[in-house]
Amino acid sequence: MEHVTEGAWESLQVPLHPRVLGALRELGFPHMTPVQSATIPLFMKNKDVAAEAVTGSGKTLAFVIPILEILLRREEKLKKNQVGAIVITPTRELAIQIDEVLSHFTKHFPQFSQILWIGGRNPGEDVERFKQHGGNIIVATPGRLEDMFRRKAEGLDLAICVKSLDVLVLDEADRLLDMGFEASINTILEFLPKQRRTGLFSATQTQEVENLVRAGLRNPVRISVKEKGVAASSTQKTPSRLENHYMICKADEKFNQLVHFLRSRQQEKHLVFFSTCACVEYYGKALEALLKKVKILCIHGKMKYKRNKIFMEFRKLQSGILVCTDVMARGIDIPEVNWVLQYDPPSNASAFVHRCGRTARIGHGGSALVFLLPMEEAYINFLAINQKCPLQEMSLQRNTIDLLPKLRAMALADRAVFEKGMKAFVSFVQAYAKHECSLIFRLKDIDFAGLARGFALLRMPRMPELRGKQFPDFEPVDIDTDTIPFKDKIREKQRQKLLEQKRKERSENEGRKKFIKNKAWSKQKAKKERKKKMNAKRKKDEGSDIDDEDMEELLNDTRLLKKFKKGKITEEEFEKGLLTSAKRTVQLTDLGVSDLEEDS
């Protein structure tokens, strides 16, 4: 591990509290990192900061230490339910991580209470915990914090409790200030006192001034810490010891390359990123089946409760694979990750930097590899320019085994695998269409047949993006995939029951349609019969043999004659009216439209 240091803690102009220094010694951190030595003195004074430093450079302590030092220097001590500091971060895992780092320090300061508010827990319990234990320091995700401001009826008037706020920190600030969290962040900011210190922290800091103003920073100090050993001019955003690679790979080669790569590194620890939750579910299962001796864990944003347990389990592993979505892209500090593999490039360039940054942290080595389709090669240049992220090529591995037939066999044997594959493919295509770099990631250029082979699909899914297209290069299996059973007996039984129900409904619908058709026909017939009878009755009553239509024409001519006699219409109009009336009777009757409606 390269020694990443910027002097001893004691060398800070503003001395740290002895118990803060004690906690740092306990953590085994004798020296500051560059971002810590640059940020802590400023943030401890009345300066708002917007700090940018590469992933894994110690930004968490760069705001945790100032928070403690500021609260320790308050004239008026905080009461239990007075909030002195709030840290907002985009994901539960990150909030848990920050809460843990903070606890290393607050355990030495019993006068400070801290509380963790994140989704996936009971909000009522969050309210009770705050009421009982207080929350001088809150670590929260945006959605849950916003929710807590709406629980006055439950006895938590958070709007009042934050009146004493001294410090607000937005961790992964650019992510918090982008569209996804806009509503929550804006609502939260409305409740917070303007007189406070505000700090934004990220490896890809927002450059938009309006974002800084929106977050409430007043003449902030921008801190941008350069990587050691990199030319001062370059603003490389990835750690200098990160070895960053790319591999150009066809869609139906990618999986075989991935498995070959992982099989040759089974004693190490890797993260494998996919673009969607469904892809994590499908490929996670596939990797489990094909890498028997390796511990494989999966995490994605749609998991409700297991996420934290799996995250903590993976952190402790000496070796293994975490298959994940971008919920694990930012901030996650997992010791000793050897490789970050991006099976799918991320939907935006800053996520690329953060994903790679899960390895090569705080001076350690580490490597990253992104798989790119031939048509995505321009992404390499884009990353070098847009994210100052240089990549070196890795050639395709030789003698890889074609494992796709095995995956197809798994899908034929178990409907659960078949359905996961179809869902993964559909989700991938839909996500692809939303790439930020749509000039490089163009859905219309995708070889869907090759992509479907790479997903080991048994047939092409029915989805709008594929409608009307032909796939001569895709060989579907020649069985009816509706007959593939679930391996799980209970699920299969439920499926059969559902199919039976649908069959019954279908036959009933057909019967009903016939009945309605007949009914409508018979109704129509009855109406005609009735009209015929009424016509015959009228003729009989009036001793007349004029049909309805002729009768209508006679009535209409009579009306015209009356108008002509009263001088309401000219002779020409009268004659024209007689003519039109005769023609119209023929026309409207053909259209089935009653001429009376037309006249009136």
Ligand SMILES: Nc1ncnc2c1ncn2[C@@H]1O[C@H](COP(=O)(O)OP(=O)(O)OP(=O)(O)O)[C@@H](O)[C@H]1O
């Ligand atoms: N002064 C220090 N000396 C040694 N290690 C440190 C020091 N400060 C932090 N670390 C360790 O460095 C690792 C990375 O720290 P941290 O997670 O805060 O980085 P980061 O800059 O926030 O990364 P990211 O951008 O990915 O969020 C952690 O394991 C942390 O314990």
